[in-house]
Amino acid sequence: MIGIERLTKTYGHGAGTTVVLDGLDFTVGTGEIFAVVGPSGAGKTTLAQCVNLLERPTSGSVTVNGVNLSRLTERQLRVARRRIGTIFQSDGLYSRRTAAQNVALPLEYLGVTAAESRNRVAELLDRVGLSSRASFYPHQLSGGQRQRVGIARALALRPSVLLSDEATSGLDPDSTASIVELLKELRDDLDLSILFITHEMDTVLQVADSVARLERGRIVESGRIVDLLRDPHSVLGRSLRPRRDAEAAPAGTERWFVGYTHSAVPADWLIRLAADLDSPIHLLGASIETVSGETVGHATLAVPALEPGRIEAAARALGLDARRLPAPAGSAPALAAAALERVA
Ligand SMILES: Nc1ncnc2c1ncn2[C@@H]1O[C@H](COP(=O)(O)OP(=O)(O)OP(=O)(O)O)[C@@H](O)[C@H]1O
Ligand SMILES: [Mg+2]
Numbered sequence: 001m002i003g004i005e006r007l008t009k010t011y012g013h014g015a016g017t018t019v020v021l022d023g024l025d026f027t028v029g030t031g032e033i034f035a036v037v038g039p040s041g042a043g044k045t046t047l048a049q050c051v052n053l054l055e056r057p058t059s060g061s062v063t064v065n066g067v068n069l070s071r072l073t074e075r076q077l078r079v080a081r082r083r084i085g086t087i088f089q090s091d092g093l094y095s096r097r098t099a100a101q102n103v104a105l106p107l108e109y110l111g112v113t114a115a116e117s118r119n120r121v122a123e124l125l126d127r128v129g130l131s132s133r134a135s136f137y138p139h140q141l142s143g144g145q146r147q148r149v150g151i152a153r154a155l156a157l158r159p160s161v162l163l164s165d166e167a168t169s170g171l172d173p174d175s176t177a178s179i180v181e182l183l184k185e186l187r188d189d190l191d192l193s194i195l196f197i198t199h200e201m202d203t204v205l206q207v208a209d210s211v212a213r214l215e216r217g218r219i220v221e222s223g224r225i226v227d228l229l230r231d232p233h234s235v236l237g238r239s240l241r242p243r244r245d246a247e248a249a250p251a252g253t254e255r256w257f258v259g260y261t262h263s264a265v266p267a268d269w270l271i272r273l274a275a276d277l278d279s280p281i282h283l284l285g286a287s288i289e290t291v292s293g294e295t296v297g298h299a300t301l302a303v304p305a306l307e308p309g310r311i312e313a314a315a316r317a318l319g320l321d322a323r324r325l326p327a328p329a330g331s332a333p334a335l336a337a338a339a340l341e342r343v344a
Contacts, residue, residue, distance in 0.1 A: 001029055001063075002034075002051060002062070002063070002193050004025060006023050006061070007057050008021055009043075009046055009217075019217055020217050021043050021046055024047065024214075025219075031192070032194070032210065033183065033184070033187055034193075035207065036196070036197045037197075037214070038214035042215055042216060042217070043214055047197070048163045048165045048195065048197055051064075051084070052081060052086055052163055053081065057070055064083060064160070064161055065160055067080060082106075082157040083159050083161060084159050085156075086154055086162075087147070087165070087167040088166075089166035091146040091150040093153075094138075095137065098136060098137055099125065099136050099137075099138075100121050102138070102153055103121045104117050124156060125149075128149070128151055128182060129182075133145060144175030144176075147179055151167075155190075159192070160190075160191070161192065161195070162186070162195070163194075164194065165197045166197060166199070167196075168200065180203060202242070204240060205225065209224065209292060210222065210224050211223070211236065213236050221235060224292075225292065226291055226292055228240060229259075229296040230260060230262060232261065232323070241287070241298060242287055245285070247285060247300075250302055252304060252305075253282065253302035253303055253304050254305055254324055255300060255324070255325040255327070255328075256300070256301045256302075256323065256324055257298065258301060258322045259297070259320065259321045260320060261319055261321045262319045263295060264319050265295065273315060273320075277306060280303075280304070282302035283300075283301060284301060284302055286300070287299075
């Protein structure tokens with residue numbers, strides 16, 4: 001488990017002080033993958049460095065498995081850091097060492113015997129699916145394979161916490177998906193707490209249980225992915241939804257956006273909604289998927305103009321949040337509205 005309390009990090013002194021992390025609070029449970037997203041310069045890497053204590057927090061505390069790292073001496077810290085594995089964006093492998101020799105590095109530092117190290121390295125490379133590449137040098141491996149070597153190395157000392165700073169950024173979608181699957185398997189098999197830093201929302205949706213958005217050193221929104229996706233007011237939820245253009249609405253209809261707000265939305269909600277409203281409904285676009293074992297979804301509909309409030313109420317009864325979308329600029333209704341505004 002990782003516990004972050006009122007974590008603040010500043011650089012510089014006096015008038016030149018920069019506050020990079022400003023009173024962060026969150027926990028990453030055992031067996032949880034917690035994503036941190038945010039724009040460049042938001043403080044994500046600084047946060048990762050404070051968690052593995054490569055940077056000392058200015059104030060606040062970082063607790064890993066009940067041990068407050070901020071209170072440890074340098075010597076105690078070196079021991080505590082073994083329980084924290086880190087995977088970097090640029091894989092950080094030594095180019096003159098083979099995959100196996102890279103994975104063996106942390107074991108060498110610890111003075112593990114050669115025979116023990118050989119066994120452990122073989123086990124780790126097998127774990128990440130690279131047994132057949134043990135004697136390859138980094139330049140003979142693909143980007144995804146190099147990240148796997150990095151993951152095997154991060155696991156060498158049996159950490160309970162894994163930090164991943166943009167580990168999948170720059171990989172193609174297939175390699176990203178396979179790294180994500182590997183991390184989820186490791187989380188389940190080894191009960192790891194994983195802090196997953198990324199700027200790719202698609203990846204967050206694939207990998208994380210929870211997410212926090214960092215902006216200028218502060219968490220502006222956070223929560224379980226499923227809850228955020230179901231919250232019609234959540235900005236983070238909106239940015240996690242896959243973005244696709246819906247079809248244009250037929251003449252004489254209005255466009256509506258409908259989102260699942262809880263788990264009990266019936267699969268035949270579209271037919272039921274049409275029956276409740278006694279009106280045809282056109283489906284212009286939709287995405288329904290399972291996230292962390294729970295169904296989430298949204299759709300864009302075209303519905304003939306009805307009494308205000310009826311669609312919202314009928315949707316609500318089915319577990320859906322419905323809101324009318326403005327007519328697209330340049331469409332007949334938008335031009336008519338603009339003409340009316342000019343007259344007024
Ligand atoms: N050693 C340092 N001294 C002064 N300022 C620093 C130092 N390290 C980081 N910063 C500042 O902290 C801010 C956050 O940097 P950080 O690397 O944590 O951002 P990030 O969210 O990881 O960005 P990116 O997405 O580009 O990787 C930046 O404005 C940076 O200039
Ligand atoms: Mg960074």
